[in-house]
Amino acid sequence: MKLTLSVIKADIGSLAGHSRVIKEQLDLASSILKENQSKGKLIDYYVTNCGDDLELIITHNKGENSEEIHGLAWNIFTEVTEKVSKKYKLYGAGQDLLSSAFSGNIKGMGPGVAEAEFEERISEPIAIFLADKTEPGAWNLPLYRIFADPFTTAGLIIDEKLHSGFTFRIMDVMEDQIIDLNAPEESYDILALIGTPSRYVIQSIYRRVDGLLSAVASTTRLSLIAGRYVGKDDPVCFIRAQHGLPAMGEILEPFAFPHLVAGWMRGSHHGPLMPVAQRDAHPTRFDGPPRVVGLGFQLSNGKLIGPADLFDDPAFDRARSLANEITDYMRRHGPFMPGRLGPEEMEYTTLPSVLKKLQGRFRPSNRKS
Ligand code: F6R
Ligand code: MG
Ligand code: MG
Numbered sequence: 134m135k136l137t138l139s140v141i142k143a144d145i146g147s148l149a150g151h152s153r154v155i156k157e158q159l160d161l162a163s164s165i166l167k168e169n170q171s172k173g174k175l176i177d178y179y180v181t182n183c184g185d186d187l188e189l190i191i192t193h194n195k196g197e198n199s200e201e202i203h204g205l206a207w208n209i210f211t212e213v214t215e216k217v218s219k220k221y222k223l224y225g226a227g228q229d230l231l232s233s234a235f236s237g238n239i240k241g242m243g244p245g246v247a248e249a250e251f252e253e254r255i256s257e258p259i260a261i262f263l264a265d266k267t268e269p270g271a272w273n274l275p276l277y278r279i280f281a282d283p284f285t286t287a288g289l290i291i292d293e294k295l296h297s298g299f300t301f302r303i304m305d306v307m308e309d310q311i312i313d314l315n316a317p318e319e320s321y322d323i324l325a326l327i328g329t330p331s332r333y334v335i336q337s338i339y340r341r342v343d344g345l346l347s348a349v350a351s352t353t354r355l356s357l358i359a360g361r362y363v364g365k366d367d368p369v370c371f372i373r374a375q376h377g378l379p380a381m382g383e384i385l386e387p388f389a390f391p392h393l394v395a396g397w398m399r400g401s402h403h404g405p406l407m408p409v410a411q412r413d414a415h416p417t418r419f420d421g422p423p424r425v426v427g428l429g430f431q432l433s434n435g436k437l438i439g440p441a442d443l444f445d446d447p448a449f450d451r452a453r454s455l456a457n458e459i460t461d462y463m464r465r466h467g468p469f470m471p472g473r474l475g476p477e478e479m480e481y482t483t484l485p486s487v488l489k490k491l492q493g494r495f496r497p498s499n500r501k502s
Contacts, residue, residue, distance in 0.1 A: 134253045136176065136435045137199070139191045140261060140351075140369045141206040143244035146218030146226035147185030151266075153415040154182035157217045162187060162209050169205060176435035183414045183426045184265030185225070186367050187213065190428075192435040197250050203239040210244060231359055241358060245269075245351035247369045249337070257432040258374040260384050260443065264406065266416050266423040267396035269306075269368040270330025271406055272350045275387035277301075277327060279372065279379050280338050280347065281316035286383040289317075294377030299347060300339040306354045307332050315341060331395060331478055340378065347379075348372040356481035367396075381429060385443055388425065391456035393463075397421040401474050401482050404463055407456035410445035422460045 148155050159180050166178040166189070175193040182188055189209065195202050210230055218226035231243035240246050264271055278285040280299040288295040298316045301323050305311070314323045326333040338348040350370035374381045391405035397419060404422040414426045427443030466472025479485070 134434060135194065135250060136253055136432070137193050137196055137202075137248065137250040138259070138371060138432075139193070139202055139206070139246065139248040140188065140263075140371060141191070141203075141239060141244055141246050141248075142183075142186045142188045142263070142351075142367070142369055143210045143229040144185045144225060144367065145187055145210050145214045145229060146223035148223060150224050151185045151420055152417060153184060154187050155217070155221070155223070157221075158182075158187055158213050158223075161213050161217055162189060165205075165209050165212065166191065174201065174205070177437045179428075179430075179437050179440065181263070181411065181426075181428070183263035183367065184416045184424065186263070186265055188263050188369065190261060190430075190437065192432065192437060194435070197248050198238050198240070200237050203237070203246075204235055206244065207235040207239050207242070229355065231355070240353070243353075243355060243358065245353045245366055245369055247349045247351045247371055249346055249349045249371075251346050251373075253432050253435065254373075254376065256376070258381060259371055259430050259432060260374055260381060261369070261371045261428045261430065261440075262425055263367075263369050263414075263428070264423065264425040265367045265414065266400075266404070266421045267368065267394040267406060268331065268366055268400075269334045269350060269352050269354070270327075270332075271368060271394040271396070271423070271425075272370050273327040273330045273333070273335050274392050276335045276338065276348060276350070276370070276372075277323065278387040279384050281320050281323065285386050286379045288379055288383060292377060294340065294342055295379070297341045300341055300344075301327075301335055302337045302339070303327060304334050304336045304352050305332060306334055306352060306357060311336060342377075345378075346373070361481070381443075385427065388427070388444065389449060389452045391452050391459060393459070394423050395474055395478060396423045399482060401479060401484070402463070403471055403474065405456040405459040408444040408449050408452055411442050412445075418460065419464060422456055 163180045177192045179190040214227040229243040283289040353366045355366045388408040393403045397404040407424045429441035430439035
């Protein structure tokens with residue numbers, strides 16, 4: 134059976150700053166989706182949040198970029214903004230809705246989207262990752278390790294379906310271009326690009342033996358749409374697991390290392406990506422640290438069976454503890470790089486308007502060169 138999985142998210146206001154979505158927001162989004170499900174417009178849905186982002190997970194058979202499904206998501210975000218976020222004066226009400234009206238496709242209008250149409254396999258285990266206080270390039274390191282690093286994914290060596298490798302579709306978010314590169318032969322080229330996660334972002338991954346779609350990530354950069362800082366584009370992605378694809382445990386393995394990502398306070402700092410259970414998905418310290426939730430589902434004729442709260446496991450306690458240690462260490466840098474992001478990334482924050490004030494006060498140094 135062919136089905137489409139759409140993971141669509143937006144920050145449309147949250148409690149006590151940029152910390153968490155409230156129950157009324159989740160409830161209203163669920164009730165609108167339920168009503169549409171009963172009318173047969175979608176197969177199934179799951180509504181949740183990671184920090185201040187409202188996350189809609191929807192299965193349907195309308196294909197990718199469906200005006201109907203994207204329009205539905207847009208209406209949910211605007212209705213929740215109007216009826217809940219604004220009613221309670223939640224912080225940043227409607228923040229990610231950068232357009233005043235829906236124009237057919239939600240991509241490029243503010244919300245983040247990871248979406249794909251595929252044939253549901255005999256058994257279809259899937260992992261959906263939701264992150265807060267970081268950017269789409271945060272997936273580059275774990276995705277590379279899952280699909281190209283045999284020290285992470287034993288199946289790359291052992292299982293012949295994985296053995297011929299994967300194709301990485303990488304987007305240059307500055308130039309709006311994509312390139313397909315094959316691992317393992319071109320892994321150094323892949324790394325040459327994705328080691329710059331602010332610019333080169335893995336968009337999707339395909340199994341080379343048959344082209345099977347294996348992973349999809351959101352690639353929105355809000356600042357590039359709006360031309361100014363409008364919060365980080367907290368990313369989502371999903372990965373299909375097992376039976377000739379990386380096993381669920383191989384998919385989770387890279388998250389045991391809380392790597393440094395860009396985001397955190399004012400979208401302007403480096404911090405560790407902490408894997409957390411759903412109940413802990415609400416950034417606090419220095420508006421963070423950045424965090425990721427993993428939800429495991431079985432798709433069953435499009436129904437979302439689950440979720441399994443994948444990081445709700447003592448096996449990730451050490452990663453969390455390390456993330457806390459890194460948090461202490463990074464915070465001690467205060468406003469200094471590399472605690473704070475470099476000048477290129479700061480272009481999209483509120484820093485340039487602060488620096489502008491100093492422009493007229495610079496004078497020649499009279500240094501004899
Ligand atoms: C990070 C984020 C927050 C805010 C910070 C300041 O993505 O959204 O860290 O940048 O709380 O917010 P304002 O300027 O709205 O007071
Ligand atoms: Mg926010
Ligand atoms: Mg957020």
